[in-house]
Amino acid sequence: MTEFEPRIITFLCNWCSYGAADLAGVSRFQYPPNMRIIRIPCSGRVSVKMVLHAIRSGADGVWISGCHPGDCHYIEGNFYARRKFVLLKELLEYTGLEPGRLQFSWISSAEGVKFAEVAQQVIADIRALGPAGKLVKQLPEVA
Template sequence: MANEKINNGTGFEPFIVGYLCNWCSYAGADLAGTSRFEYKPNIRVIKVPCSGRVEVLHVLKPLFDGADGVLVSGCHPGDCHYSTGNYYARRRFTVLKEILKAVGMESNRFQMSWVSASEGRKWADVVDEVVEKIKALGPNRMFKDEEQKE
């Protein structure tokens, strides 16, 4: 999965896994595409029913497998299709940042955003911003030494 690092010949390009809420963020990403907004191609999207359904393990697994970053994007607080899903996500992922620090990984490798179905331009901006933040951290080297031993 994360082994397909993006490299356009200019150096490191991060591989980012994105979990997008079906009702808002995925629709916002779709709008960005149909509106032909340009944004960086570094994100691999996984559509989920709600950002509240994304568990901590869903974020940790790609990072431990070598992804450079993970983005979870859902409905704006108060606008969740399932009423409280994004509130659960926000609480859960506040704790996740501490878990990442505890295992020795930069907490900024995880990002969260709120993008509604009508915010295609915002989606494009969020992707570009997240890519730049992850790019500044450099490649995820958490398990690089273990890979070299094999």
Template sequence: MKEFEPKIITFLCNWCSYGAADLAGVSRFQYPANMRIVRVPCSGRVSAKMILYAIRNGADGVWISGCHPGDCHYIEGNYYARRKFTLLKELLEYTGLEPGRLQFSWISSAEGVKFADIARQVIEEITQLGPACHLVKTLPEVA
């Protein structure tokens, strides 16, 4: 039997977390390759609609990563993101989705090692949760 390999959609801030992913790749730090990276201007630009769309269309988990608090290039974008995803996590838990399927982190562009470490942690946690396909019917419709 084939081991479960989760599909993770990863939204990375252009200014910090995407740079960390690039640094991790250039430095040849090892982390699982079953993430699909979406580069966004700011973690605050990721909407609940985007996350629900990803899960309803086959993602087993979503990871959003942005600049450290106080370092956002858009001043308060990461603070908005933190509030938005705290509420969304509670909503998803209410609908039956395990809260561990939605991950959030702060990683600067100089933290390639941290990016690789958190990537492994995210993959490991979502692998333990198993496939999300049985939960899709409980999620709100995305218009």
């Protein structure tokens, strides 16, 4: 029997975390290929609807990563993201999904090693939870 390999949708800030992913790739830092990266202008632009759609569409987890607090190119977008993140975790828990299926991090464009390490940790955390499976049907519809 093969080990469960989670599918993870990853939303990366264009200015910081996406640069870190690029640096990790160029530097050949190893991390599993379980992620599907979506480049966004700012982590603060990730909506509840985007996260719920990703999970309803078959993702076992979602990882959002943005600039460090105080370094956002849009001044305070990452602070908005942090507030949404807390509420989203509570929403997932309320619906019966493990809040660990949603991960959040701050990674600057110069931290390629950190990106690879966090990617490995996110994948390991979600792999330990197992497939999202049947619980996804309990997620609320968001217009």
